[in-house]
Amino acid sequence: MPYHYLDDIATADVAFEAHGDTLEEVMVASADATMNVMVDDLGSIADRVRRPIDVQAAEPDMLLYALLEELVYRKDAERLLLRVPSVRIEERNDGLTLSAEAYGETLDPARHRLLVDVKAVTLHRFLVERTESGWRATVILDI
DSSP: OOEEEETTTOSSSEEEEEEESSHHHHHHHHHHHHHHHHBSOGGGSOOOEEEEEEEEESSHHHHHHHHHHHHHHHHHHHOEEEEOOOOEEEEETTEEEEEEEEEEEEOOTTTSOBOOOOOEEOOTTOEEEEETTEEEEEEEEEO
16 A cells, blocks of 8 residues: 555544655555545545546645645535546646546445545645655645
């Protein structure tokens, strides 16, 4: 699994660390980790609707923040549980652009075993960094 939860960072929130060989892989792993905080079985999220995701930021950390906030927003505004199978990141003069097509479906408590509700992505100890073996992200979610 390209992510694992951290029990010793936040007692009232949920923290995770995601890994990937590329920045794109750490973005996808972080999106799955965020959704897996809310839904016990990611496989229970069917491919019934598609939503484009396009976010921009100056740095990789804020690009990840924007992606995860978009997933939380769609859950709150549209009641959608969305998976992000892949992303495309482009470097431009003004920063980075991430594009993806998320798939998912309307939240259905009868089909989705819900765990906790993610309210927001926090910036506390938020980190995206290149490592010797690829990329790593540390994220704390407000639940």
